[in-house]
Amino acid sequence: MQLAIHSLLQHGPVTQAELEAFLARHSFPLVEGRHVTFVYRGAVDAVRLRHFIFGLPTAQPFTQVPGTDVWYYVLELPPKSRVEYKFELQHGGRAHWIRDPLNPFIARDPYGANSVCQGQDYVRPPWVEHDPEAREGTLEELILQQTPFGEPRRVTVYLPARYRPSRRYNLLVVHDGGDFLRYANFRTVLDNLIHRLEVAPMIVALTHPGERLVEYPDDPRHAAMICEHLVPELQARYPLMPLPSARGLMGASFGAVASLSTAWRYPEMFGRLMLLSGSFAFTDIGEHTRGPNFDAVVKFVNAFRERPGRPSEKVFVSCGTYESLIYENRSMVPRLQATGMDVRYVEARDGHNWEAWRDRMREGLSWLFPGPLWMVYE
Amino acid sequence: MSGAKFHAIMLGPQRFTPTVGEVVARFHCRGPVAVVTAGWQEREPEDEELREAIGLPAVNLRLHARAEAVFAAHPELFQSHRERQDRLRQLQHLYRRRLRYAMDAVRELQGLVERPPLGMSVSRLQDEVRAALAAVCDLDRRHQAQVAEVLKAHRDARAIADTPELARHQNEVKQLIEQSDVVAIAGGHVASLLNRLRLFEVARALPGRHLLAWSAGAMVLGEEIVLFHDCPPQGQGDAEILGAGLGVLPNVLALPHASRRLLLDDRERVDRFARRFAPKKCIALDPGGEVAFVSSGAGPWELAEVRAPVLQEGGICN
CATH class of the missing domain: 3.40.50.1820 (Alpha/Beta hydrolase fold, catalytic domain)
Structure with a gap:
């Protein structure tokens, strides 16, 4: 199965219309089987996924869709996973963490709140x-x-x-x-x-x-x-x-x-x-x-x-x-x-x-x- | 409702959409209605909403409170009751252990029918499913017989002359029922309710009255009591026999809250359930459901009408 993000990118440069249609068609993070596509849109220098999964590098760099302000990262996630995360944005030599603006699911804790990625087959009880x-x-x-x-x-x-x-x-x-x-x-x-x-x-x-x-x-x-x-x-x-x-x-x-x-x-x-x-x-x-x-x-x-x-x-x-x-x-x-x-x-x-x-x-x-x-x- | 002298109606749960008043009205009687809320245990007296829903004068038989009074007056009876309950719990535990494996066999074979191994015919596998199910039914019967034996031994050991407080309450309950047109039995804890109904010999006083029962109340009036839940937080969710019911209303197995407790869309589970408890009609008694029986008064109750889905071989029948 080809991931939606790969389908979008497979024919070279993406037009503005194609990008808008892609963003409108899906909710994010986009869960497709064992793969999760995280997307961030904004004028920044770099984006990283800051998750709380022990065993993986704590910061995963996003890739920029060429010629656009859209960034993405694909994570392989086993079924029934539930992961809390934030995005690290780098801009002008400074970095700060934010919740995923495209994801409505958040979990609160004494330190604030995180975005929540509900992997394939995870069901909120x-x-x-x-x-x-x-x-x-x-x-x-x-x-x-x-x-x-x-x-x-x-x-x-x-x-x-x-x-x-x-x-x-x-x-x-x-x-x-x-x-x-x-x-x-x-x-x-x-x-x-x-x-x-x-x-x-x-x-x-x-x-x-x-x-x-x-x-x-x-x-x-x-x-x-x-x-x-x-x-x-x-x-x-x-x-x-x-x-x-x-x-x-x-x-x-x-x-x-x-x-x-x-x-x-x-x-x-x-x-x-x-x-x-x-x-x-x-x-x-x-x-x-x-x-x-x-x-x-x-x-x-x-x-x-x-x-x-x-x-x-x-x-x-x-x-x-x-x-x-x-x-x-x-x-x-x-x-x-x-x-x-x-x-x-x-x-x-x-x-x-x-x-x-x-x-x-x-x-x-x-x-x-x-x-x-x-x-x-x- | 014409043509029969007395009516017994099993109803679906009454908490959110009570139909009990509407059904009582069909009996065209003035009351009083003898109410049993012993299944609610310590909440037994909190019957205001029920009385309001019934809409006729009602008298609560207070079987839970009476049992407490009897046990307090006769500590030896209480002790023997506890010992009996401990013995029944042990039996249930042992039965459950065997049942799990017997039901696993049925499930496994049913799965093979869906995907037959190479060289194995479907009809051969279906025979094996039938045999496995028969083994489960044997286990059910054995358990029920053992439970009956424990109950009989406990009953036989009790000398009524030694328990005057019990005799007094039994007599009062009998009189209250005889003064009533209708007996209404609410749900709650099915074993507790059954024990109280038995202790005060309520079934003997029921002929010649209209009956209304819902949830656990409907379950105890049947010939056998089946505990059920397809998705419990622990275990496989195999329905199990608790023992005989009062045997007042024949040929049906009342399954209250069926939509919540059973996977009615799972044809294989429904099929297994219906075949295991056949020839009884397994009736999904959700709110609004009704099962009607009629009786001449002296004779037995006969099933007259089912206005609720029935679990059948191959799936649910609405």
Whole structure:
């Protein structure tokens, strides 16, 4: 199959009319099987694709269509890929990054927003969109006054739709809860998965960290805050099932490290773990090269790999194959399995980002906290 | 509706487009309507919208609350109930493990029919599909028999004289039904609903009343209960037998929310489903759907009319 851009260029110089017709006929980035054509139009000196795919050069140079202000780059992308990216424009000796002006799909994160390329056969899950039939849960704020950090901490609590104090619920504690709400559409995801009966109605405690890079990598104060302050407070306020199998801990990136280290320090507390793109950097010998923020991470992960114990019962682990952490996560799986825990490991052709973590929610949460899908017919 | 003394109607789900009031009106009765919302479990009393939709005086039988009261009064009954449920869960788990492989065989052979290997005739492969499906049906029957055995053993072990609170509630429920023209059974948790209906022996009191049931309520009135979902987040989505229903309404398998739960455009899946549960009519009960039965009162219910798509060999029949 000849790509549209190659068809356009095959007969030599392109006329203005042909170019306009090409741009009007297609939406961009143009996905044709395993190939994606990115296009930028503008008076610049050079354009580069800045993507977040580990394993490829981080900047891919565009080619200018001769005699025009149109630039293009063709990337080969395996099916079901989802890639976040920006364009780097160079003009007058200066460079700056922008989102793809021709692409309406963007993903937000704490640093701003990226354009999103949805590769062949990638389907944005329908359960991430607002469903008018789904009853909505509610959010309320809780302040933990006493914490090992010597300062109060805010926790947002999600109560499922049709919450009843007379009923008992599972508890899920989510690291970086505010970011999950903002960037992973987590409230809608919970509403939908519970409405669809695929996930059990649950109370979700969404934590807001202080210095996450300090507190998350195996800081005993953090584990104590979760297990000795937050969980007892939640148990006092809400009707929670007092069983490890009814308590889950979730986190992404450093949040996954915090989840694992907390469960490791308090092995009877959380029977369910959801570890998304864990920053499980380790060394077999010598020093790591990931920078000072990872010193405490590596120390913890090395210790965990040496003496993993049995921190939980069921663990869902996921990682994107385009992440730099894929090797570390793959390496963690046999270590987790060797503890006797029930481990499910999932990979997706995606990167280290909030929508990738969002997309794993159905599979992970429905495995850890299955809903009454087979039994309820309302 | 003329020519028969009593009517039983299975309805599609009622949440967004309730038709229950319109159907009750066809019965030309004044009520009261005995309502069962036990499938809603702890939300059982929250029946205001339903009462409004029914449009006649209604009395909620409160079977969920009654069961809680009975269990509180008779802890030994509660304990035996839990043990029975644990045993049933075990059976379901074992059955599911075997079913997965049996259904894999059917799927694989059906796939070969579509693309026959060299030298293998389609008719030969179709025979093999039939045999594989028969093995699934054997498994279904075996499971249902085992479930029935557990239920019977539990029933036999219970001395009614030892459970006066249960007897009192059974009697109250019977009286409330006898004072009603219509019994309306809502959906919800199918096993919980079935257990409560059984505990209070509701089926015995139903003759001589009009019946209305939707979603799980329609499922429990049938002869057997089939749990189904073609696209669950975990597993293959093979329909499974939960056990016998109350056996009030014969020859049909009610499939509520069929459009949402089943891949009705997938002819192979529909075909497999229909053949597995034949000769029962597998009825896709979406909102607006109806299945009507008639009875003289003393006699059994007979299927009169189906106003909903039916799953058949080769695909869906509208």
